[in-house]
Amino acid sequence: MQVFKAFLKVLKKELPTALIYMGVFLAIAIGFVMLGRDGDNTFEQTKLYICIFDEDNTPQSRSLADFIGRNNEIVELENDKDVIIDALYYERVDCVITIKKGYSQQLADPSAEDLIENLKMHEGYDEALMDMLLEKYVSTVRGYSAAGNSLDQAVSKAEAALSDTVEVNFSSKEKKSGNTVINAYFRYLAYILICVITTTITPVIAIMYRKDLRFRTNCSGIAPTSYTNQIILGSAGFVAAIWLLFMVGGAVLQGGLYQGKIWLAVLNSFSYTLFAASLAVVLACFSLGSNAVNLITQVISLGMSFFCGVFVEQSMLSENVLLAARFLPAYWYVRANDMIFSDGAADLSEAALCLVMQLAFAVSLGLLAILINRLRYIGGLRKKAPTA
Amino acid sequence: MENTIVKISNLVKRYGDLIALDHLDLDIKEGEIFGLLGPNGSGKTTTINCLLSLLSFDKGSIEIFGKEMTPVSYDIKKQIGVIMQNVAVFDQLTVYENIDYFCGLYVSDKQKRKALVDEAVEFAKLGDFLKFYPKKLSGGLLRRLNIACGIAHKPKLIILDEPTVAVDPQSRNKILEGIKQLNSSGATVIYTSHYMEEVEQLCTRIAILDNGKKIAEGTKDELKRMIKNTETIRIEILGLEETHLKEILALPHVYNCNYDGSVLTVSCSGGKHNLIRILGVLQEHDIAFGRVYSELPTLNDVFLEITGKVLRDKGNEE
Numbered sequence: 084m085q086v087f088k089a090f091l092k093v094l095k096k097e098l099p100t101a102l103i104y105m106g107v108f109l110a111i112a113i114g115f116v117m118l119g120r121d122g123d124n125t126f127e128q129t130k131l132y133i134c135i136f137d138e139d140n141t142p143q144s145r146s147l148a149d150f151i152g153r154n155n156e157i158v159e160l161e162n163d164k165d166v167i168i169d170a171l172y173y174e175r176v177d178c179v180i181t182i183k184k185g186y187s188q189q190l191a192d193p194s195a196e197d198l199i200e201n202l203k204m205h206e207g208y209d210e211a212l213m214d215m216l217l218e219k220y221v222s223t224v225r226g227y228s229a230a231g232n233s234l235d236q237a238v239s240k241a242e243a244a245l246s247d248t249v250e251v252n253f254s255s256k257e258k259k260s261g262n263t264v265i266n267a268y269f270r271y272l273a274y275i276l277i278c279v280i281t282t283t284i285t286p287v288i289a290i291m292y293r294k295d296l297r298f299r300t301n302c303s304g305i306a307p308t309s310y311t312n313q314i315i316l317g318s319a320g321f322v323a324a325i326w327l328l329f330m331v332g333g334a335v336l337q338g339g340l341y342q343g344k345i346w347l348a349v350l351n352s353f354s355y356t357l358f359a360a361s362l363a364v365v366l367a368c369f370s371l372g373s374n375a376v377n378l379i380t381q382v383i384s385l386g387m388s389f390f391c392g393v394f395v396e397q398s399m400l401s402e403n404v405l406l407a408a409r410f411l412p413a414y415w416y417v418r419a420n421d422m423i424f425s426d427g428a429a430d431l432s433e434a435a436l437c438l439v440m441q442l443a444f445a446v447s448l449g450l451l452a453i454l455i456n457r458l459r460y461i462g463g464l465r466k467k468a469p470t471a
Numbered sequence: 472m473e474n475t476i477v478k479i480s481n482l483v484k485r486y487g488d489l490i491a492l493d494h495l496d497l498d499i500k501e502g503e504i505f506g507l508l509g510p511n512g513s514g515k516t517t518t519i520n521c522l523l524s525l526l527s528f529d530k531g532s533i534e535i536f537g538k539e540m541t542p543v544s545y546d547i548k549k550q551i552g553v554i555m556q557n558v559a560v561f562d563q564l565t566v567y568e569n570i571d572y573f574c575g576l577y578v579s580d581k582q583k584r585k586a587l588v589d590e591a592v593e594f595a596k597l598g599d600f601l602k603f604y605p606k607k608l609s610g611g612l613l614r615r616l617n618i619a620c621g622i623a624h625k626p627k628l629i630i631l632d633e634p635t636v637a638v639d640p641q642s643r644n645k646i647l648e649g650i651k652q653l654n655s656s657g658a659t660v661i662y663t664s665h666y667m668e669e670v671e672q673l674c675t676r677i678a679i680l681d682n683g684k685k686i687a688e689g690t691k692d693e694l695k696r697m698i699k700n701t702e703t704i705r706i707e708i709l710g711l712e713e714t715h716l717k718e719i720l721a722l723p724h725v726y727n728c729n730y731d732g733s734v735l736t737v738s739c740s741g742g743k744h745n746l747i748r749i750l751g752v753l754q755e756h757d758i759a760f761g762r763v764y765s766e767l768p769t770l771n772d773v774f775l776e777i778t779g780k781v782l783r784d785k786g787n788e789e
Binding site for chain 1: 523525543545546548549551553555557558559560561562563564568572573575576577579620621
């Protein structure tokens, strides 16, 4: 097992790259989970910090102040110009609303203006919405008043009308189950698995098959098949370890052992891992340096991720893009993943199709690697004219 | 030097129309330092590659240790150490790990291997650099590491393919001393080079290759006896005339005479007093001369006389 041991020693030198990728990915996944716990898929209206000075101090003005306070945080301030400016400047309040004296008397008068003053430091989206709300409040009261209601009735009807809220839902073509975090985790594996496996394994295999080292090994008492088998063993061990680590990471994020159809996602990720491993072997055939391997890996992994629905859901991609993406393994991985994590029972025949497609890509790349090595061997023999 | 360690019979290797090895026969005896001498492209490396079964050949046979050598003759390969001109070590492993790795390809027993690796470290004087990575080593140390990796398993047959190419003179001498040491400890050595001085200094028997053919074989004395030239005399002279040259050429044992305007070169075949007779001619005509050299034939003279071309490839000299 001398070759296997040497493989592990060389691999040790390349391991920091893999650990960086895994660390960053797991950190992002954990962050994603933490954010997800604060009400994923829920909508909450923005609240402003508002100070209200009621100079009118009538039932109508108090009613307005109460209405504003219902959906915002009311901040008490001293009615002093410097205090108000400081509070606005240091953003202790978003706006300062002054209900001017005579508000209730002029509320029903359509020609009366400047009943309410709204002081603010920024002309932001929220502040503009507050201006609109105040304007709408006054105009609605006036509308009800003009319709023959008393001022109190007009105020209460206006408040009722303006208190109506719209239910907000996130739109998606896919029917998602509650496991959105673990779904995203498995989906992003399509990117990270390629990065970790190829950037680590490819340079190691390339080193082990360096021409001069192979020459020396071929002169020794070790059979070429034994040499290759030991490298395959080392590579398979590393790939399996990486896959297992990601599976354990997923289980930790989920908060327990995988259950039910999530095991299908585990199987799906395994078949994709096999594809990533065969991609690493093909790249190793070209004896590329670490920088070139990194570059090619990023192009392949990022390209496939954008094209096949890893970063952007497949439901958001156009039909033409998806049609082209079918020729890439990441498409089948994501398709299976989305199916597994959608509501309802898993479609086993579709899952099987996706797995078979990924395995077909893996086998094709494996055969391509064998072909490249064969051609290089034949080419090497032809070129091997005597040098000395 | 009794047993034949390597027997190459009628070996032919073709690359399309090019004949790299043309019916080559070699017998290498136990305990020899056998030199394969020849210019670039003469077939030295092809011979080594065929010997190690790294290349298939079209005709002939190779026997090592009395057994036919095939790509799967691992029992034979285990007794061979190979040191190529390129340093083939892992940059990711330390000096010790590299030697241990290559030794481990031949010796699986851990304790035995440790002793062998320690011995190789001692032999290559790498004790102070065990934890160094190859990139931190100087060129000379790298060559020593390369050799240590090739001989750590104590092979009976050591093949060195131009191990001193691109090596400084000091390191070259150390390498040559090391090869002698390995030979004196019982190893048979096959040494290829296009540096004739090295081969002359090191090898007990030499085969000269050219265009894939063995053009001569024997000890260096035997090779030198094969040629007409026994002495080359060089004299620094100014203003030598054609008539004087003719007179020198007419002297006994002189078979060639050449004057380039400053140095007179006279080739002699046999005879004991050639230099005195030539100097006598010069004194007779009152011709002043400077430094005088009398040289015995070199392997280069052997090669020159047999093939009509200069052995050393100036372009490859360091």
